[in-house]
Amino acid sequence: MAADPFIGWMTDIQQRVERTLEAALPPAEAEPCALHQAMRYATLGGGKRVRPLLVCAAGEIVGAAPDNLLRIGAAIEMIHAYSLVHDDMPCMDDDVLRRGKATCHVAYGEANALLTGDALQTLAFEVLATPLPGVAPAEQLAMLATLSRAAGHAGMAGGQAIDLASVGQPLTLPELEFMHLLKTGALIRAAVLLGARAGTPLPAERLARLDHFAKRIGLAFQVVDDVLDCEADTQTLGKTAGKDADNDKPTYVSLMGLSEAKRFARELRDDAFAALADFGPAAERLGALADYIVARSF
Amino acid sequence: MAADPFIGWMTDIQQRVERTLEAALPPAEAEPCALHQAMRYATLGGGKRVRPLLVCAAGEIVGAAPDNLLRIGAAIEMIHAYSLVHDDMPCMDDDVLRRGKATCHVAYGEANALLTGDALQTLAFEVLATPLPGVAPAEQLAMLATLSRAAGHAGMAGGQAIDLASVGQPLTLPELEFMHLLKTGALIRAAVLLGARAGTPLPAERLARLDHFAKRIGLAFQVVDDVLDCEADTQTLGKTAGKDADNDKPTYVSLMGLSEAKRFARELRDDAFAALADFGPAAERLGALADYIVARSF
Numbered sequence: 257m258a259a260d261p262f263i264g265w266m267t268d269i270q271q272r273v274e275r276t277l278e279a280a281l282p283p284a285e286a287e288p289c290a291l292h293q294a295m296r297y298a299t300l301g302g303g304k305r306v307r308p309l310l311v312c313a314a315g316e317i318v319g320a321a322p323d324n325l326l327r328i329g330a331a332i333e334m335i336h337a338y339s340l341v342h343d344d345m346p347c348m349d350d351d352v353l354r355r356g357k358a359t360c361h362v363a364y365g366e367a368n369a370l371l372t373g374d375a376l377q378t379l380a381f382e383v384l385a386t387p388l389p390g391v392a393p394a395e396q397l398a399m400l401a402t403l404s405r406a407a408g409h410a411g412m413a414g415g416q417a418i419d420l421a422s423v424g425q426p427l428t429l430p431e432l433e434f435m436h437l438l439k440t441g442a443l444i445r446a447a448v449l450l451g452a453r454a455g456t457p458l459p460a461e462r463l464a465r466l467d468h469f470a471k472r473i474g475l476a477f478q479v480v481d482d483v484l485d486c487e488a489d490t491q492t493l494g495k496t497a498g499k500d501a502d503n504d505k506p507t508y509v510s511l512m513g514l515s516e517a518k519r520f521a522r523e524l525r526d527d528a529f530a531a532l533a534d535f536g537p538a539a540e541r542l543g544a545l546a547d548y549i550v551a552r553s554f
Numbered sequence: 555m556a557a558d559p560f561i562g563w564m565t566d567i568q569q570r571v572e573r574t575l576e577a578a579l580p581p582a583e584a585e586p587c588a589l590h591q592a593m594r595y596a597t598l599g600g601g602k603r604v605r606p607l608l609v610c611a612a613g614e615i616v617g618a619a620p621d622n623l624l625r626i627g628a629a630i631e632m633i634h635a636y637s638l639v640h641d642d643m644p645c646m647d648d649d650v651l652r653r654g655k656a657t658c659h660v661a662y663g664e665a666n667a668l669l670t671g672d673a674l675q676t677l678a679f680e681v682l683a684t685p686l687p688g689v690a691p692a693e694q695l696a697m698l699a700t701l702s703r704a705a706g707h708a709g710m711a712g713g714q715a716i717d718l719a720s721v722g723q724p725l726t727l728p729e730l731e732f733m734h735l736l737k738t739g740a741l742i743r744a745a746v747l748l749g750a751r752a753g754t755p756l757p758a759e760r761l762a763r764l765d766h767f768a769k770r771i772g773l774a775f776q777v778v779d780d781v782l783d784c785e786a787d788t789q790t791l792g793k794t795a796g797k798d799a800d801n802d803k804p805t806y807v808s809l810m811g812l813s814e815a816k817r818f819a820r821e822l823r824d825d826a827f828a829a830l831a832d833f834g835p836a837a838e839r840l841g842a843l844a845d846y847i848v849a850r851s852f
């Protein structure tokens with residue numbers, strides 16, 4: 257039986273992302289050990305690495321250097337990992353299980369988890385501030401500006417703040433979409449855009465089309481997450497299932513119903529595909545990745 | 555009576571830093587309001603702005619553009635402000651009073667305080683990633699690398715992790731110095747170095763001398779803080795006094811005694827001054843600032 261070449265590519269990238277993160281994280285045996293161990297615990301050995309995969313697939317379109325793409329992907333993955341550590345803390349979602357193991361604050365204590373998230377965010381910017389061979393410093397500076405906007409008050413952190421304020425509130429669909437556009441969408445978009453800026457420059461119009469693709473996929477990713485949270489049991493999911501419904505958080509499933517949410521995810525995927533149509537074979541991987549992300553729940 | 559020109563300069567810079575922070579922070583009335591208001595609450599209207607003052611004074615040596623120095627100073631001050639917000643949280647120092655007002659988590663709740671610190675750190679990097687007129691992008695990238703190293707696991711966050719692990723532990727003086735070199739020293743050094751890199755490039759040897767100056771001042775700053783924490787009452791200090799002793803945290807005063815700690819602070823200041831000797835009148839302001847920082851406790 258021939259192996260699926262897309263799965264082969266994905267597995268290869270996941271392994272190389274893991275090695276890149278390994279090398280960029282501080283060694284576990286160096287002082288302060290608890291911080292370094294917790295940073296590694298929260299980042300290594302788990303996760304689907306969706307954001308680095310998007311960086312690499314988008315980078316293929318512009319012929320970017322693979323090592324640069326891995327470094328950009330590792331930086332974005334550190335931002336993602338920091339957000340999970342802080343999101344799981346008692347004052348936020350108060351979750352005890354993540355990727356099938358104890359959450360960071362359960363394993364290392366709350367204070368260390370706080371510092372771990374902080375230091376992971378800082379390290380993400382340090383990794384992206386280290387010169388990328390062949391990339392113009394001005395372009396790299398623009399990448400840093402894009403990533404920081406995507407992660408901050410107008411992006412991921414802002415989305416979390418809206419999420420926080422929305423517990424027990426009846427959100428409308430547009431409000432829910434705005435929240436997710438920031439909370440998970442901003443970092444997904446940054447992944448695609450940074451990958452697409454790491455090689456031969458694209459015309460603004462084509463970059464905008466990739467951005468539209470990323471927006472749709474980011475939203476699809478969230479709808480699928482809501483579907484999974486509703487359908488899966490805790491063991492399959494590797495995190496506490498049914499958490500959102502328990503917390504009375506608005507989700508696509510609670511607002512649309514399960515089958516309508518699945519239909520919406522497929523619609524978003526099709527719209528994303530349409531945005532890739534003009535890119536030809538160079539964007540095949542990105543399309544396959546979008547399909548893979550959305551297909552998780554069907 | 556003629557006004558002291560140094561105090562005049564300081565007041566002017568403090569006001570301009572305030573306006574720079576005002577403009578860089580998200581508006582209070584924009585969604586998510588709670589996050590934006592808490593970010594402004596934690597950053598504006600308080601603090602001595604020691605780090606931006608150091609940026610500006612160091613920048614005078616190399617003839618850097620004042621607006622660039624203010625932007626760099628604002629970025630470093632945001633890192634400082636984020637660290638205070640997280641440091642005050644219940645799982646860390648559990649402090650209720652900061653700069654004479656309720657700490658961020660008391661005023662806005664724990665979850666918002668967590669996100670506020672996170673978003674302030676992100677905004678610091680966004681501010682520093684926005685092109686500085688007249689500064690080469692490669693140089694600005696190097697500034698971002700310096701600031702991220704100073705703030706992360708090998709700098710401020712690492713120092714906080716050591717501090718955390720040291721509660722109730724008998725630290726030696728070298729261990730205490732190492733902790734402070736990271737916890738407060740790293741950001742003070744970054745302030746001086748970023749200011750000194752914002753204008754006409756300095757030879758490496760002179761940059762190293764400024765770094766030595768910054769190291770000594772950073773340590774002196776901490777020794778003075780310990781002295782103040784021991785001597786001052788809560789009202790004068792604007793934060794809860796005697797907190798470190800209550801928490802059984804090692805301090806310079808607890809290890810050296812009060813008068814020896816004061817003598818040590820003066821020795822550090824003199825050593826810092828010696829490192830500035832060759833710079834002539836261009837470094838007068840930096841020297842006066844060092845004197846001001848250390849003189850607080852005498």
